[in-house]
Amino acid sequence: MKHLTAVLVATVFVLATISARAELVIEITQGMDNPTAIAVVPFAWQGNGTAPEDVAQVIDNDLARSGQFDPVGRGDMLARPSTQQEVFYRDWRAINTEYVLIGRASVTGQVQMRIEYELFDVNRQARVLSGYEEGHVNDARMLAHRVADEVYETLTGIPGAFATRLLYVSVTRNPGGKDFYRLTLSDSDGARPIVLLESREPIMAPSWSPDGKHIAYVSFETSRPAIYRQELATGARVQLTNFRGLNGAPAWSPDGNSMAMVLSKDGNPDIYLMDLRTRELTQLTRHYAIDTEPTWMPDGRSILFTSDRGGRPQIYRYDLRSGATERLTYEGSYNARARVAQDGRNLVMVHQAGGQFHIALQDLVTNRLQILTSTDLDESPSIAPNGSMVLYGTKSGDRGILAAVSVDGGVKFRLPAREGDVREPAWSPYMNR
């Protein structure tokens, strides 16, 4: 026991440190055919010294990354207004800009930051949005992401998902020794990475609680896989399982009260449900095949999972009230690890076609299947809370990288790490303010 404790101390660090090495870099590879031209004018800084963050640049990058906007370069701007009085539409018509976003940032008190913004429609010559965001100066980037969310929703009709966060696993290889595994939390654009857990043993399957305040993951730090729950604000964590065999793929129910998971303690992998208050387990599937990768339908009434009970891995749906199981996927010989958008209609998964593994989307109403990616070894899809983008892991050369694709396949970008491998992205739900 003493020995075990020593090993734990030596190999596991629960950290909250900024790690520049784990930072993701964004490379947009494909945008929409006719993106909206928008000018995000540098925001006026109404405080001492220089602004703590170039708020306009964060917003500009968010909108560009969506693939639906083509932000005007600052060098092309004929004017840099920061108030409505300074906006002259002819300046923007001259450079074919459809929308202009201006704003002002200031610090009130010691640490409170306030960002005011106004959005103008150049063709209609009208202000179409105005508002402000306030928060701690250290959260300047998050305030900027919220402005981007408002602009995005005003212009597309879809809520933005920039003010959200990502979890992912990164690995630094250590040839001849044990690799370093890290569980990292970052902004949705990969900025501000925070290492939550560092270990010499694998870390897998990060997932979010529905309120975005807790996470769950699998860590091999005891030399066996076990499921842990961790509170983001305090770092406090609890080991939820430690069964013989697999302890994997934790998935929070939409109401936050229970967690679906994979256990093989009774001989082979089956889906179980844990009541998070009582820790009581209920076995849901009972089959000699592999049943794994549970995920919830947004209404909380059924769970999708992968099973090879038909010979090859396919997606099945388990109805929690009736206990009935039905097969959902029929196209292709390998469909696995489903995730369902909040609308309950778009199912994304790993789909094998022509020997390669791609991310595919199946419309659960029409059952039409669309392959979204053209890269190989694509895995671990995670859908943005607004349903617009799918983040996934893939390989570039022999390195693991993250990549994103819009649900219509039209927009693509890559997020390689500055070094090492990155994998298993988990896009957060909307964060409570």
Place this chain on the structure above:
Amino acid sequence: MKQLTVAGKVLTLLFAAVFLAACSSKDTKDDSSAADAAAAEAAARSAAERAAMEDAAMAERRLQDAVAAVGNVFYFDYDSSTLKPQAQAALDAHIALLRTNDRSVRLEGHTDERGTREYNMALGERRANTVRDYMVVNGIASYRIETVSYGEEQPIAYGSGEANWSQNRRVELK
């Protein structure tokens, strides 16, 4: 000069000790001539035991050499958890050695990078279980065997392509 004096004293003491020891050994021999036969018998017995132990050690060494020759990694085909004949032969060497001791082993199942991570965790477990079952059938008690799956998380070769993948689809006996 002082050092030489000390060395001289040590030499004198040693001389005295050797002389005393020689006297005492002579005394013992005079008193126990009746035990000679018993001593000879004991010597013969211990020689036989020694020979038997040497044989056993040699046999054990042979088993260990056999195990070292086959290695402790058993490879599998893509998406398969069936034990290949070569892996079976290698495992037989380990089983022969394990029958001579009470050591516990850990079987770590691994897969290549194709397919999803959780499905590969299940596949790695299947592979480790296949090896475990083979060992149990051949007389190794199941409580001596621990199985753990690492799925695709700990590759031997990081690259893609069959040359790398074939090295990663494995069970390691530790």
